[in-house]
Amino acid sequence: MQRIIAIANHKGGCGKTTTAFNLAGALAEKGTRVLVIDMDAQGALSKGFGVAPPADVSLSDALASDDVDISRVVCHTALDNVDVIPADERLREVELGLAGKFGRELRLRAALREHPQSAYGVILIDCAPSLGFLMGNALVAAGEVLIPVDLGTDSLDAMVETMEHMRFIRKEINYKLRTLGVLINDVKSRTVYGQQAEEFLRSKYERLVFCATIASSVVIPDSKRARTPIVVYQPRSAVADQYRHLADEVIARGEDSYGQT
Ligand SMILES: Nc1ncnc2c1ncn2[C@@H]1O[C@H](COP(=O)(O)OP(=O)(O)OP(=O)(O)O)[C@@H](O)[C@H]1O
Numbered sequence: 001m002q003r004i005i006a007i008a009n010h011k012g013g014c015g016k017t018t019t020a021f022n023l024a025g026a027l028a029e030k031g032t033r034v035l036v037i038d039m040d041a042q043g044a045l046s047k048g049f050g051v052a053p054p055a056d057v058s059l060s061d062a063l064a065s066d067d068v069d070i071s072r073v074v075c076h077t078a079l080d081n082v083d084v085i086p087a088d089e090r091l092r093e094v095e096l097g098l099a100g101k102f103g104r105e106l107r108l109r110a111a112l113r114e115h116p117q118s119a120y121g122v123i124l125i126d127c128a129p130s131l132g133f134l135m136g137n138a139l140v141a142a143g144e145v146l147i148p149v150d151l152g153t154d155s156l157d158a159m160v161e162t163m164e165h166m167r168f169i170r171k172e173i174n175y176k177l178r179t180l181g182v183l184i185n186d187v188k189s190r191t192v193y194g195q196q197a198e199e200f201l202r203s204k205y206e207r208l209v210f211c212a213t214i215a216s217s218v219v220i221p222d223s224k225r226a227r228t229p230i231v232v233y234q235p236r237s238a239v240a241d242q243y244r245h246l247a248d249e250v251i252a253r254g255e256d257s258y259g260q261t
């Protein structure tokens with residue numbers, strides 16, 4: 001069964017795009033066909049994969065109109081098992097264009113239902129750092145949410161707010177939405193505050209927090225510059241193994257009855 005996983009936390013810079021980029025690589029290495037949708041007008045993920053929208057059609061067009069087949073926006077990447085729907089600058093304008101219209105949070109779900117992307121085992125959606133229209137569309141289209149956090153206070157507060165927002169969406173529109181897991185990203189070498197924050201998270205959210213954590217590593221910006229996910233860019237690095245561990249947990253949690261609502 002196909003899974004749609006939104007990667008969301010409205011705190012900027014906590015690792016959403018990095019997670020989408022490298023988890024896609026790690027899932028693909030394990031034989032899963034992955035489609036990544038860049039729902040952030042900044043387009044960092046699209047740049048990471050080195051893809052741009054086709055000249056004649058864009059994600060914005062597919063969100064704005066029922067007549068545009070979203071599969072026309074799919075771009076292939078250098079990795080066999082990874083395709084991308086890139087962001088475009090007009091994503092911000094789509095929100096304005098749909099202001100006040102009924103069902104504006106349902107646009108991505110409708111686009112994916114009307115033109116099913118059945119070739120993919122997993123669809124990852126990289127969200128923008130805001131609780132607005134684009135994240136709303138991602139959380140309505142998704143079945144699961146992966147929440148990356150760094151261990152700063154802002155990120156943890158934003159995580160709680162993101163979960164509250166999910167509760168609202170679950171109650172009003174998408175009752176199947178679940179938290180896939182919380183990913184501790186950018187783990188600095190064992191500061192006291194970092195350790196306490198991790199202990200707090202694990203005691204409060206228990207098995208909702210992935211066992212896998214992602215260290216703070218220069219390989220991460222390097223691989224982004226090389227436009228190559230870490231499992232391919234530095235396959236023997238410790239961080240590559242951390243992403244493989246994360247991919248294993250993501251796969252296992254899809255087969256298990258896990259998580260909380
Ligand atoms: N584990 C890590 N080690 C080192 N650098 C990291 C790590 N995770 C993320 N970064 C770097 O931190 C910056 C922010 O990461 P990223 O773009 O993934 O965050 P984001 O949540 O998508 O941000 P935004 O909210 O702006 O979309 C990037 O430059 C990225 O390369």
Ligand SMILES: [Mg+2]
Pocket residue numbers: 016017018040044126127
């Ligand atoms: Mg991002």
